[in-house]
Structure formats: C-alpha cells, structure tokens
Amino acid sequence: MRIAHYVNQFFAGVGGEEEAGTRPELRRETVGPGKRLQALLGEEHEIVATIFCGDDHAAGHPEFAADLVARAQDEGVELVIAGPAFTSGRYGLACARVVTAAAEAGLPALAAMHGDNPGVGEIEGIPVVASGETARTMRDSLDRFAEAVKKVAGGEELTPEDGRVNPVPRRNRVADHSAAQRAVALLLARLGGDEEATEIPLPRFDQVEPAAPVDDPEQIVVALLTEGGFVPVGNPDRLESSRASKWVRYSLEGHDSAAAEEFESVHGGFSTQWANEDPNRILPLDVARELESEGAIGGLHNEYFTTTGNGTTVADARRFGVEWGADLHQASVQAAILTAT
Amino acid sequence: MAPPEAGRSPLSETHNLVVEFDPAPDAEWEEVEAALRRGLLHLAVHLADAALEVEPDAIEELTDPAAQSPDGLPRVAVVTNIQTQGRFKDVFVYGRSLSGGLATLLSPNELDDGAVVSGQYGHPALRNPTLLHQTHPVVAAVRECQDLHLAALVLCPEPVDQNAKELVSAHAARLCAAVGVDAAILTKEGGGNADADVTLKMDRLEEQGIAAVGVLPEMAGRDGTGPSLVVPPTKGVAMVSTGNYDERLTLPACERALGGDQVALLDRPATEELELPVAVVLCALSPLGWGRLTCHEEV
Numbered sequence: 001m002r003i004a005h006y007v008n009q010f011f012a013g014v015g016g017e018e019e020a021g022t023r024p025e026l027r028r029e030t031v032g033p034g035k036r037l038q039a040l041l042g043e044e045h046e047i048v049a050t051i052f053c054g055d056d057h058a059a060g061h062p063e064f065a066a067d068l069v070a071r072a073q074d075e076g077v078e079l080v081i082a083g084p085a086f087t088s089g090r091y092g093l094a095c096a097r098v099v100t101a102a103a104e105a106g107l108p109a110l111a112a113m114h115g116d117n118p119g120v121g122e123i124e125g126i127p128v129v130a131s132g133e134t135a136r137t138m139r140d141s142l143d144r145f146a147e148a149v150k151k152v153a154g155g156e157e158l159t160p161e162d163g164r165v166n167p168v169p170r171r172n173r174v175a176d177h178s179a180a181q182r183a184v185a186l187l188l189a190r191l192g193g194d195e196e197a198t199e200i201p202l203p204r205f206d207q208v209e210p211a212a213p214v215d216d217p218e219q220i221v222v223a224l225l226t227e228g229g230f231v232p233v234g235n236p237d238r239l240e241s242s243r244a245s246k247w248v249r250y251s252l253e254g255h256d257s258a259a260a261e262e263f264e265s266v267h268g269g270f271s272t273q274w275a276n277e278d279p280n281r282i283l284p285l286d287v288a289r290e291l292e293s294e295g296a297i298g299g300l301h302n303e304y305f306t307t308t309g310n311g312t313t314v315a316d317a318r319r320f321g322v323e324w325g326a327d328l329h330q331a332s333v334q335a336a337i338l339t340a341t
Numbered sequence: 342m343a344p345p346e347a348g349r350s351p352l353s354e355t356h357n358l359v360v361e362f363d364p365a366p367d368a369e370w371e372e373v374e375a376a377l378r379r380g381l382l383h384l385a386v387h388l389a390d391a392a393l394e395v396e397p398d399a400i401e402e403l404t405d406p407a408a409q410s411p412d413g414l415p416r417v418a419v420v421t422n423i424q425t426q427g428r429f430k431d432v433f434v435y436g437r438s439l440s441g442g443l444a445t446l447l448s449p450n451e452l453d454d455g456a457v458v459s460g461q462y463g464h465p466a467l468r469n470p471t472l473l474h475q476t477h478p479v480v481a482a483v484r485e486c487q488d489l490h491l492a493a494l495v496l497c498p499e500p501v502d503q504n505a506k507e508l509v510s511a512h513a514a515r516l517c518a519a520v521g522v523d524a525a526i527l528t529k530e531g532g533g534n535a536d537a538d539v540t541l542k543m544d545r546l547e548e549q550g551i552a553a554v555g556v557l558p559e560m561a562g563r564d565g566t567g568p569s570l571v572v573p574p575t576k577g578v579a580m581v582s583t584g585n586y587d588e589r590l591t592l593p594a595c596e597r598a599l600g601g602d603q604v605a606l607l608d609r610p611a612t613e614e615l616e617l618p619v620a621v622v623l624c625a626l627s628p629l630g631w632g633r634l635t636c637h638e639e640v
Contacts, residue, residue, distance in 0.1 A: 157639050
C-alpha cells in the first residue's frame, strides 16, 4: 500500500517551538521516525510521502489537514498514518485532524499517540494505537505502530489487543433472530451458568469531582446555565428537542424574571407544560435577580447558555462543557448554576 | 416501508395502515390524545370485524401461567416497563395510567385480551405500539421455548425521579420473588433514563437470586464509540441489544410520504433524500424485542 505519514515540524527535522508556525508541506521521502517505520513495514507497504506542518499552524488552521491529504492523494496515496504524537497536545490534535480529513476523503487512516493525549477525543471512528508518553519510547511505539499499520492496511479492525486506545465502533447489523428470541437464548445461557454472556459490553464512565463551595459569593459574578432546552419563545436558533448537537446563548439584560410570554422550554424528554407555565422553574432567573439585588451574589452574568440534555451523546456533552467553561472563564465568571431537568 | 429501512424495522415486513388526523383548532391536547386513542381502537375493531366470520389460519392454546411448571422447568417472568410521562407519553392498563403507582402483576394472557393500550407517541424507534403489547414478542418467545415456563407478567411504570425508580425496581423484584420465578426478561420504552428502569431491576432481581436478562437499545453515538447505556447494571451483564439509536442512515427520495409532509427533525420535506438517525424509523429498535436489529463491534 502507498502510505502518507504525518509528523510535526519537530519530527520532520525543521525545528522546535521556534518553527511551530511552519506551513504544511509534502516531501516524497521518509523523514525522521518514518525511516524506522518504513524498515519495520518491510516491502509490502511504502511510505511514499511525508506530510508535515508546524504545531501552531495546525492548531490555528484546521484546513491544513484537508490540504495535505489532497496533496497526498495526488501522489496516489492509499493510506494515511499520523504520529506517534506521545502526550503532545497540539501534535495530537494535528494528527486527529489529518486522519479525520483522510477518512472524509475516503482513505483508511490510523494515528498513534498516548491514551491521555487530548487528540484521542477528537477522533471519531478512526483507530488510534497507543504510543508511550515521550519520544524516549520511540522504539517501542514505532514497533506497535508498524504492526497496527500492517493490520489496517490489510483491512482489519484494530482491537484493544493491538494497543488500540479509542473504542472500536459498534455498528448495527440485522441478526438471524429477533431480539426477543435472542433474549430467550441468552436467558437459557444465563440459567446454564454463563454469567458473562451479553450483547452489550458495560460502558465505563468518567467520575466528575464536584467543585469546591464558593468562599465569597457576594464578590463574584454568577452565570445561569441549563440543559432544559430553554429558549426565547419561537426557538429562533432551532435548538433541538433531543440529541442536541449544539448549545446556544441568549441575553438576560433587561429581564428580571423569565416570563412565560418570553421564554419556553423545547426539551423533548418531559412534558414542558409546567415549565412553560412559569419558565423560572427551568432557569431560576427571578430568584437570581433577587439575590443580585440583595447583594448575596456580586452579580449575574448578562447571558445564559442552554442546550437540550435529552439523550445527548457523551462526546457532544463533553464538548459543550469545555466550551462553556472556557467561555465563562474568559468572561471572568467565577461560579455557575446549571439547572438539570 | 421501502428500502433501505426494509430489514431495519419489522414494520417493513407487515402491511401498514397509516392514519392521519387533524385536531380541531380549539381542542385541548388532553381531548386530542383521548380521541386519537379511541379513534384508533374503533378503527382496529372495524378492521377486526372483517375477519370475525373467517376461519382462523391457526389456533394457539395458551397455558395457564398459574399451573405448576411441567417437569420443573424454570419459571420465567416477563417484566415490562411502560412509559408514564403524561399526555402523549403514557400507556394505559385497563384504561388507567400506571403513573405514580407500583409494579403490577398480571397474567401474560391478559395481554392477548387487550389489557394494555399505548398512548405513547414519542421516540419512533423506541415506541411500543398497542399491537406489540398485544402480541408481546418476548412473551411469545418465552411461550415458544420448550425449556421455560412463562409464569408471570409484571408491568411497571417508568417514573422520572431516581427514588421512585429504585422503589419500583425493588418492588418489582420482590413481586417476582413472591411468585417464585427463577428468571426474568426485562423490557422498556423510551430512551435515556428508561435504561435505569431496566438495569436497576436487573440488579435487584440478581440480588434475589433471579437470573435477569435486559432487552435494551443502545445510544452509542453517531459513530458507535460512545457508552451504549446511560446507566449500566452492576450485578448482572446479560443484555440483548436492539441496535444503536444514533447510527445514521440515508433514506432515498420517494414519491409519496405518509403521515405528514415535513420531517420535523430536519425541517425538510419528507419525500426528499434524508440522512437521519435510526432513531426516527418506527419500531426499528423495538424495545419489546420485535426486530432483528442488533449492534456489535466490528472486529
């Protein structure tokens, strides 16, 4: 298979931080870690191009990835690989963007980075194979990477046994028997002593540490947030009633209370009758304004954020959380009340 | 239904009658819901009338669930959670909502008599229409199995607060223990939090020494890498997947669409080519286990 290998400016030999603004480039040769990778891959697969970019440029210009993939396709590339990026955040993000662009262009792709690299979370449905934490583990990381490349090049799915760090996608299939019949078969297996059999592996969830109490609420600005699908009447930005893919923000200026003729909930997971009768039940603006005027809180942030927390995917919810946190931090908000429905 | 959803929903293998209705402009939603439910039942009676004098294709004799299990076969309960979230999201047992109530023990044969009528219209793929309560696929599959004795049907509300979920789950497990079942298969209706109504019961049943199997749709995200369940069980793992709610499929353009002109989720004409989650295909992920869809890792 003809392979394009993505590395950052450092591993391409251009330079360190001072060269992080390097523009995307393609070279028709193996560079840096690509040399050893080629040796490990043998003769069946050839790295025909090394594509690279400075980490800062890649972080600030997401379109670099599609550009590099298109140039690689001009070289007849059939597989795009990226890394290993170890725990380097910007490099991991760049690898994520490159393999995502490759998949969007219809090419198989594979990235290598440490499981803690934030780039892992940016990749959907494309395998990521584990590397070590730093370049000191280059030798082992490349050994594992090469084996994974061979497997992906052979059209095989990468599994946790191969060092895959992101989940293997689950896909819908039509079975021979109905779910009811399969439930009976599974029950017979369970009664027969099989305690492990299942069609759904148990998911693992993050544990979120609650924030420490606020020491001096009368000194700080508080924001109101809600996943209650809480929008101005008419839902001007068409926030979804379930499986929300976005969040929206609206001004609270000039509002002392959430009046029924001004706000409504479009949440699809419960009857909104009582919420819409008095929207303060979803976003406690009336009480928050009272606390503000009493001086119990330093002030109320002048806008609120909302999404619909109804079957929202964990990936989307995590992204909303990061974006809300960053936005409020920028606005010097020190505490937030997030009402859940 | 036309391809490609054929094979994805068991409704692609049945003859379907689509009823469209327009509520009177001044009608209260409560009245609209009741009228819709009664109207559909009247229509069903009207259709059944046509078959009244016809020789049956097959006759099935149902066993008495109260009878002793022949040859000491394992006694099985089917535990069916039904949605209880108010207007348009409620299911009726002998005309009453189970909202606010506890688990209720019924003879499974009462389903065949029409004890359960759906007034739940949300979550197309996760909907259990009246037809499926009356022909309950899990009840039918247990009846067909020569190695099991169907002993009880337990209907449970799906409360929306955690304390009530825990109470109903503990109570349902005690009911199962009280009637001496060895095993149970659990089903639900609706998405998200209704997972807990199945998995909490699996836990309480396993604690009572009753083997539990849950029938559950997955919400594993668009690419199938998200967590499949909102609340996983902690005491048992036996679960059957009816498919991933979030996976996308492309419906080709068609000449005629029934049941409405617009697809609300996308705000586009229903006859256009549409990319949609499986979640919108009626009964595609049937939580009563009607369909053949499942989900697994591609390895």
